[in-house]
Amino acid sequence: MITIAWDIDCTLNDYILEILKYINYHRGTNFQLNDTTHYNLTKCLPFQEKEIWGYLDNFKLEGKYILLKPNSEILQWLKKYGDNFHHIALTACSVKTASISAQWLFTYLGNWFRGFYFVPSNRDEKHIEYDKNKIEWLKRHKVDIYIEDNEDNYLQAKKLGIECYLIKQPWNNGEPVKEILKKITRRIK
């Protein structure tokens, strides 16, 4: 069976859109999705790295993340075709919020997903580093299809010979989710 590894944030949900609303609420700003010209918010918003880390983590720790709805097109596709594939999630997040990401995944998509893996994001706390990043993780595991919104990861994973898809977001040259799902559906035998 074909294994699909899905990124979670901004692939399966609209995390960044909600983070922007959260920042706007706390800072009185008016950032829109189109302002996010880079997946790393410190590279496109006027905030220090630690401020962004705080927003990303507190949004989860305050119970807001679990309320995010999964991408509706992907959810519909999973209902129709999901059982033709083996699904796992591969996300980058802080160690202290990993359990919240896992809870989100299995709350909304537990019918289809059987694996949750994370690579710790940079934070102040020290963590064990089994893999430096998702690419190192992908080298050690068997994945047939990999779906991401992070173009750097996408390009590097492609070099490993994995069938990769880049979900369209303002910060990348990806393709619409509808087109990606059509292509994956063709893999069903």
Ligand SMILES: [Mg+2]
């Ligand atoms: Mg992502």
